[in-house]
Amino acid sequence: MEDIGLWGVPLAILGGAIRVSTPFIFVSLGEAVTERSGRINLGLEGTLVFGAMAAYAVAVETGSPWFGVLAAMAAGAGFGLVHGWICSFPRVNDIAVGIALMLFGIGLAFFFGKPYIQPSAPPLPAIGFGDWSDIPQVRAALNVNVLFLFGAALALALWWGFKNTKIGLIVRVVGDSADSARAMGLSPTTVRLFATAFGGALAAIGGAYLSLYYPGSWNERISSGQGLMAVALVIFARWNPIGCFAAAMLFGGAGALGPALQSVGVTQGYYLFYAAPYILTLLIMIATSSPGRQLAGAPGELSITK
């Protein structure tokens, strides 16, 4: 085996970014759609965990990881519909319902997931973009899961769709001004219901990736708060799908810093490097916001007091 020395660090970060970022991409894209319609869904962490469980269980039972992903999407859409339905009542607070549904989703996943901790499910396929190389690190870094490619394409499609499709424009109208939407004869509640369901389905794909590819097993510690972080990433990305993708990559890359340094023998401050993504997020959030002004790009209907 050839030793590539310090080159291993950026390579490991790239590989890590691709591997770790996928759940963030899906959850943040889902949340971006939901928030663009004027609703916050904090429950995506629960949806993610339940999606991971549902995908794993269905993959075990049917032998096909793709059925698993579909099952996760259906479950996620279900959670989204419940959230959207409850929030459509007057004087119901998005945030409180979101937190309740997050805990509900996690609890339900643990309850149904108990029998699936032991059996192993078929993993999702990956494409070896690095197969031309003899260096194992390159091959490992460029072994890209199809869901990542799908996520990247989805980010582009959503970015395009917000500008160029009727549905995209309607979601933006509803999220920016419910009064205008009503004047146009649109029902904000219905649009938000579907946007929340769509967001839930995407978040559950993120969960399916966790249990069916990386780390690739179902247990009760499968998520380390990806669902919650992704919601923060949406704000950081200013509700732009391409921005969500970039933010997820950045976050994933920072997350890979610790293991990458460890692999080349840096062992000091090991746990500190694991905190890198959070420190990075905090720093960028502080640098890009200020108390004296509003957040640019925020959908007008988004409010924590609704």
Added chain:
Amino acid sequence: MSTAVSVEAVSMTMRFGAFTALDDVSVKVPAGSFHALLGENGAGKSTLVKCMMGFYTPTSGQMLVDGKEAVIASPKDADRLGLGMVYQHFTLVPSLTGAENLVISRENAPKIIDWRKERRDLADFMTTMPFRIPLDVPVASLAAGEKQKLEIVKQLYLGRRFIVLDEPTSVLTPNEAEEMLGLVRGMTKAGDLTVLMISHKFHEVTSFCDDVTVLRKGKRTGSGSLGELDRKKMAAMMIGDQPIAALDSRSATPADAKPVLTVTALKAKDRTGLKSIAVDGLTVRSGEIVGIAGISGNGQKEFLEVLAGQRAREAGEVAVKAAPYASTREQSRKLNVRFIPEEPLRNACAPRMTVAENISFRTFDLNKDGKPVAWISARAIRTYATKLIEQFKVKTASLSSPIQSLSGGNVQRAVLARELTGEVDLLIVSNPCFGLDFAAVAEIRARIMKARNGGAAVLLMSEDLDELMELSDRILVMSDGALVYETPIASADVHVIGEHMAGHH
């Protein structure tokens, strides 16, 4: 382009429970005419047009469109007949561009929008319009006048042949208003459009409209062509015989009047954080009213927030009677600085606290000699509030009702009661009459003038130029975050002021 239609509402009555908002009102608007609907707040103008447009189902009454009976049960029915409405509060979506707003408002917007084709169609359509509006920038970045024009363009783009304009000029400069109304008038003259305009500005009605209908308390009190009616008659129809507070005559400001408020080289960030406001210098002397004109969003709000201590300043000095002023409670008490901000319920009240408590905010913790007290006396608060409520004619169910249950005019009266009681050396006022009726407006203006004549220095910010012209001794114009123009009232010209407001200098 399609041609105008005639619209007639016959014997419209609308009851909300026991309350009759509209009582047997008929309006006839012939094709191609520009009709004005005059009336005070709460006179039933909005109810009438909402019944006509299908937002409300009237208790009784019917609609004739082009002489034929029409059933308008929902806004969609109105759409189908070519009837549309431009609201006072814009219904354009701020983060979408003009083009996006137009296309998405169309009933038959395509699932996937071919922007090249849409842009070409829009460009063709715009050549038939008398307005020029940039369609490729987000609506939020358009000036108010441009938004108003875009709203009208949108109605025409949707093929409407009868439109209702709800106080269309309330957010425009006088020049913008005249231009816009002139263009609309041209379109009605050409027979492209029939217009019903809700207004309470007599000068607009007399110079642009053909006919007028006046409402008061839900009843039609008069109508006719503008040729037969003068302002006095219209005013009498509008307000009836209720007493209107007279404005004190202006006593001359003494030549040696001391400066009370001095602002030097003030800088602060605006709400977006991207632009800043910069007030190089401003002095308000005792016994004068200095008016600040400007279109909303040009930094007046931020300036007031800095003076009120709601917004941090980045640089500069604010001094009251030569003492540095940092907007603390102690300083404002010692220097007799009082505020009447806009949206008083939000900016000057604790909405869920009682009327008595809100009125006592400045004094509840002081005893008769102005010394701090250890125990707050609920009885003293009630006695004090009772006195002021009577003096300022605040209509409230009880002293312990939450102040948010009061009507807009009465909230404003309660705030005035609190702020104008005791010695006032500096009074800072912003849009004090927004959304209030005739009588309340007259009373509030009279009180401000009285405070001025009593020796207070008054800084008055308003979006209503008529109000500034009536009250101010000097008028300054704020545009793009800076004071750009100053004129004494004697030589003030509404058009010159308007041009500075629009930033044309």
